[in-house]
Amino acid sequence: MASDGGRKQFWKRSAAKVPGSIQHVYGAQHPPFDPLLHGTLIKPGSKAPTTPVKLKKVSTFQEFESNTSDAWDVGDDDDELLAMAAENLNTDVVMETAHKVIQNHSKLQEQHKLQEEQIQEEKSVQTSGLSSAAHGDNRLVKSVSESHASCSADGASENSSVQRSQSLPHDSTVLPVGGMTDCRTSTTPALTEREASRLDKFKQLLAGPNTDLEELRKLSWSGIPKQVRPITWKLLSGYLPANVDRREGTLQRKRKEYFAFVQQYYDSRNDENHQDTYRQIHIDIPRMSPEVLRLQAKVTEIFERILFIWAIRHPASGYVQGINDLVTPFFVVFICEYIEEEVENFDVSSLPEEVLQNIEADSYWCMSKLLDGIQDNYTFAQPGIQKKVKMLEELIRRIDEQIHRHLDQHEVKYLQFAFRWMNNLLMREVPLRCTIRLWDTYQSEPEGFSHFHLYVCAAFLVRWRKEVLEEKDFQELLIFLQNLPTMHWGDEDISVLLAEAYRLKFAFADAPNHYKK
Structure with a gap:
């Protein structure tokens, strides 16, 4: 990472490009409503005033911090204290806010x-x-x-x-x-205690007759508890309606519709015009993660059907290598709705056939919803990915010129390592548990799998700044970038990555020319 001095200089330069009339400013958490900023502030231990006190507008971080009770203490829940909704806070405040969050995560890691x-x-x-x-x-x-x-x-x-x-x-x-x-x-x-509290919030939100999807997105941005992740993903992806009474009927109808596609199309997999597609799917499935799943014949059968049906129904792109990875997170999350142990220790074929059919259909529809938003990644010549890699290159040039210059001097092209980052949504770069946590945020962020993913990739590259600059050889640089040491990463590492990505997104959100030289 850049030095503190360099970071401050960068944010000062960036601040000039962001309009001063920003409505809401936040750190690494999806914008929530913060009662501390929209009502009377009462410090712990003090008595409530007898008459309402009108809050003065906050214009500096110091004023905000002094008016907020222990907002950045290490023991506080960062995910619920990152809402700074004063209307005229400037960019420097946002950068300081996100930086504080990242520092808190680091301190918590040391404590753990x-x-x-x-x-x-x-x-x-x-x-x-x-x-x-x-x-x-x-x-x-x-x-x-x-x-x-x-x-x-x-x-x-x-x-x-x-x-x-x-x-x-x-x-x-x-x-x-x-x-x-x-x-x-x-x-x-x-x-x-914190997990129990978050789980209760999700359960309360999901228990109503009509789930407030906007509130669900805000709550999900910082991670979804395992117990409610299946239903939450189905809601956030648009697969299930917000109305509770309509959900069961929707599930039955969509599952029946999927297996009607299977009955109609799957027998054509060996036809001359489809056999190349089926053969490629059959080759790619054994490359997916985790290993325990790909070695199970029942899983292979399910994935082949999902991918083949999707390819037949989307002739503009058809099947492209990389799409096979995108089924796995949905499949793993939805199977956890029926089992208590970890998927890695479970024989999928032991589940009842009806349950497996439900998981298969749900995975198909949710993957389809995801791909609807990034389908240009998989059309001829994959223009979506080509464009995103170019955008990443220009973004890194602005964020950390030293890294960009170092890669350029050693003739390392961004396409050589970042193509896979875009094609597989970082699934090959981090463990599956981290992908699932990342997708919690992607599904709650507007255009999470396309627009926000760009900033996550930028933060991901800058995360390895020290190691990248130490490599002085083209081959060693490329090997490192294609085999990053993330095997032991967990939720906290992803939280820090998302905090950095959110900070980058905010810095450039109102600067439409930031990709240009």
Whole structure:
């Protein structure tokens, strides 16, 4: 990443290009409504005023920060405190806001690492205590007591930690944030207090007779809990209607419609005019991720049908390599609606045939909705991707000229590494769990899979600035860019990436000529 001084200079230059009449300014969270900025601000511990106090318009970050109670404390929920809705905040405020969010994520990561190390040390103490016959009981009691105390996510006391864990659902399957382990002996991970709160918000929003899709998008921007992700994705993709009473009928009709296509078209896969398409699909499916899925015959059968039917019904593009990857996230998310364990440990063929048919049809329709917005990526010569790669090149030239110049000097063309980023929506660059988290935001962001994805790719390249500049050879540079070390990435890494992308998007959103030299 660029130095702080260079970053500040860049944002100062960028600020001149953004109009001053910006209505709403936010950081790395989808714009929510913030009561702190639209009502009377009362600091913790202070008494409410007897008469309403009219808020003064905030014009600087310092004024905003002084009027907001602990808005950027590390322990706060960044996802719900990034709404700065004062009408005349300038670009510098937005950049400072997003930068604060990224710093908070970094601090949280450090805390999680320290907590993990502490837990490992305590496990070692517990093991040594069990091996000692003379003092085993006492040591075990002490070790378990310390372990419970250390597992509290916010550093609270042992008693409050136990009370919180007792109040959380015991059937949750959502993984704890930041890799923290469950304090209990149950094999099902426990929800953190923050996760439980977010899940409740989703459930309340989804429980009404008509789901407010705009509110659902705002809530989903910072990630969707695993339990409600299937229904939320179907709503955000436009597959299901907002009205609860119409959903079951819509599902039955669309599933029946899909299998009518299968009955009508699938037998033609060996016809002379379609056999090349089918053969290419058959070759590409074994390349998909994760490995455990591609090795299952039932999964191959389902994917072949989905991709072939889509290709037949979209003759303008037909099947193009890369589309096969786009089925996987939908398939994995929708299968989790019927199973509790991780997909990697599950035999798909053990599910009832009716369930598998539901998952197949739902995956087809949601993938189709996604591709409707980026179909020019897959028409002849793939002009959509060609255009996006060129836009990425010009964007990097403006964001970090040193990286751009370094790639140019070593004759590395953006098409050589970024074509795949656009073609596969970064699915080959990050683990599947990260893709699913990324798609939570893409589906809640306007033109997320096309427009916002460009900024994510820019932030992704700049993320590897140090490593890129250290490579002094064309071959080594290209090998690195095509095999980025993201194997151990998780939700927090994606959150930081999205924060950077949102900051870039805002900086250039009102600058239509920012791609030009």
